Amino acid sequence: MLNYIWGGMILLAIIVAAFTGNIPAMTSAAIDSAREAIMLCITILGVLSMWTGLLTVADKAGLVESLAKKSKPILRYLFPDLGRDHPAHEPIATNFIANILGLGWAATPSGLRAMKVLQKENRVKDTATRSMRMFMVINMSSLQLVTISVVAYRAQYNSVNPSEIIGPGLIITLATTVVAVAFCKILERFKL
């Protein structure tokens, strides 16, 4: 997918530049952007490493596991089809919590595992179950409470207060997750 997006963006830029006479400006923009990209990577290294370092401390201390264990009541509410205890509970909980904390590397493997476990009991193999839908819609509703990369980018562009967007972002992240759950619950009520 990115192959088409990236190639398409550049080809489109060249075609438009040929018509608008912006070829020289575009060429120097390409060079400047490449240089700027590396400057950016160097400066975000600090902030991102600080955050992954801190989250690794949490992960190694067993925070993800213990939160996953405590989330049973929530999982029972979200996935009534799975019953009180289900092998999919563990990977689902790990995926949600890793996403909430922003541990991208831990989120994807557990998410794929959750889908696999859910698919095992699926009777119509090409169609998503209600539990899969709930899991996916929540997963894609944005769960990460603190998007530290945006804070790092803001710092790089000389924001006076790079972290001021954390609070608003956090509240809206919660709100979108409520929308996601409500959407699935309404569909379930109408037997869709």
Place this chain on the structure above:
Amino acid sequence: MSWLLFLSDLIVPLTFAAILSYAFLRRMPVYDHFITGAKEGFGTVLNIAPTIIGLMIAVGMLRASGALDLLGAFISPLTTRLGYPTEAVPLTLMRLVSSSAATGLLLDLFERYGPDSFMGRFVSIMMSSTETVFYTMSIYFMSVKITKTRHTLTGALLANFSGVMASLWLTRQLYPG
């Protein structure tokens, strides 16, 4: 609403305090783990560096060629009627498809408007509360070969759309004018 900004100031120190005390209670070597994790962070940034270079070049070229301005002129009648910032449209759409391409557009907006402008704050909040729907969907459903997703996409788009609109509304509340 200003308590939200207060929360922003508190969240980093609170996260540090919570995680460190939790780890201390379990007698973890916190500094060692921090260093391990920070090293991993280094690796992550080095891994995404080529992507950032590639996409910043593409966005820089699109910007300088005038293509983004053309697109803006084309859609501005619609966006002004809806009250949506025209310049944020490419980012809003790209956000659903590719995280790194969206980052390229985000940085372009930071450069043009500054991160502390209305636009800069709005897109910062929006980036924090939306997700790459199409990418995630294809990876997860393809892994188990599911083709009929029963309105999963509708639900995900609805959640993201409400995130975008809530970001715009909240930015207007927090930073009027």
